[in-house]
Amino acid sequence: MNRRILNVFGAMCIGTAALMTSAIALAQDGTAQARFDQHRVVRVRIESANDLKLMAGLTSDMWSENYGIGGPVDFRLSPEAFETLKTTSLDYEVLISNLQDLIDAEQAHLRESNQGGIIAGDEWFTDFKSYDQISQQVNTLVADYPDLASRFSIGQSLEGREIFGLKITAPGGGDKAGVLYNSNQHAREWITPMVTMYIADRLLREYATNQEVQDLLSRCEFFIVPTVNPDGYVYSWTRNRMWRKNRRNNGGGSYGVDLNRNWSVGWGGEGSSGNRDSEIYRGPSAFSEPETQVMRDFILANPHIAAHVDFHSYSQLILWPWGYTGSAPPDASTFDRIGRELQSLIRGVHNKRYDQGQTYWSIYPASGVMPDWTYGEAGALGYTIELRDTGQYGFLLPANQILPNAEEIWPAALAFAWEVAPDVGMTLEIDPLFRGQQAEMRVSGAAPSTMVYFTYSLAGMGNTYVPVLDVTLDLMLPKLAGSDESDGSGNAAYMATVPANAPLILVWAQAAHYQRTSNVVATQINN
Ligand SMILES: [Zn+2]
Secondary structure, eight states: OHHHHHHHHHHHHHHHHHHHHHHHHHOTTSOOOOOOTTOEEEEEEEOSHHHHHHHHHHOSOBOSSSOOSSEEEEEEEOHHHHHHHHTSOOEEEEEESOHHHHHHHHHHHHHHHTTSOOOOGGGGGGSOOOHHHHHHHHHHHHHHOTTTEEEEEEEEOTTSOEEEEEEEOOSOOSSOEEEEEEEOSSTTOTHHHHHHHHHHHHHHHHTTTOHHHHHHHTTEEEEEESOSOHHHHHHHHHTOTTOOSOOOEEETTEEOOOGGGOSSTTTTSTTOBSOTTSTTBOOSSTTOSHHHHHHHHHHHTOTTEEEEEEEEESSOEEEESOSSOSSOOTTHHHHHHHHHHHHHHHHHHHOOOOEEEEHHHHSOOOOSOHHHHHHHTTOOEEEEEEESOSSSSGGGOOGGGHHHHHHHHHHHHHHHHHHHOOOOOBEEEEOOEETTSEEEEEEESOOTTOEEEEEEESSOEEEEEETTTTEEEEESSOEEEEEEEOOTTSOEEEEEEOOTTOOSOEEEEEEEETTEEEEEEEEEEEO
């Protein structure tokens, strides 16, 4: 009996010790974490400037990415503020009835999942990961895939934390297009670094077996920057789960600049605030913050970056420039076409609907946002993707939605890169030709699964239009040697036999398929 009591007591001690360790880890300086008991998240129909003013008097924590008149806006309210809301004529709906319950559930899940050892693959995505855990995982991926992945440093945050990234590309190839996927400008959007890390993980994990990934990595360099705002992210883990901005001391007890209002294109305009306490405080000037400065410098130093997605949460949206003005961007039709494609790819995975459109009209005006800058100043196709959900959990998305959310983004992340992947063209190579022997003719860079025709000429270079292929061969009097259907990576080959009595003369060879030709190879038949 005594023994049993002792065992139970022992187990309790261990359990309590584990809890204590977590609590200490979560608040290293001994300061308690901010609590949100009975805080509600409400969706309010804003019909007028007065409605907005009323809500601004009740709370400074707007959960929607932007605010505007004539639509729903989400806010967090203290119990007292909620009582006041009930006395107004505002039309509202309660999305979350006790925010602290969701935070407690998230913390309990984290304590449980972090008791395991080193995990890899999908298992890493079964719970949210801290700044240090993400950094370690980047190192693990680089160690596991040294030929494909390398870690790079973008610079330091205000508090001196490293903003790091993972570069992923395959060796060889010509000029590659840069594809930038970054996340976590806003600290509390915990799902976002998980999704960009998932893209990195799958590019590396599938390279050996997925021909599309091989082909893409031979044409693109992926830059994955999981945490643009490490100070804010760490703060959201240790002190205040609802923190959004960076950790700039604005003076007078006010902290934080909204990094995604601090970029220079449209800086200071609609949908940003000059009030230091605002969640969308734009800072004293464009690029006043080290986090935006070093990201800007990194992008300018990599002018081949042609595609960019800035991941946020929540509300399931695909947004494109401009955010600061209602004028359509010069490439509106391209943005719209790609936006629709990404939308349908995302929907095809778990049937989640993401609306798409120009930021200014799809949500509300937002000035000084990153994709307006990557498009306007860096010439890249710049998108914002707002991840799950649509408000049921908001920033407190349950961990069991990390994988499904990441899975549904994966095909869109590939398709978007293909939009800028350079057409490497078709390259022909031929083995040396000897009388009476076989010689292989090979092409790479053909369209996948397409019939490739290997032609040659004994007469020399010229111009010969081939109507069925809609190509002009650079050969005079070309003859067909043979054909082969390309594989999924665009490789095809044909084994030609050189006649034993062939004259020892020059041969010109070229491959072609519908609307595409290779280089011409000139070679000599040898004895
Ligand atoms: Zn955001």
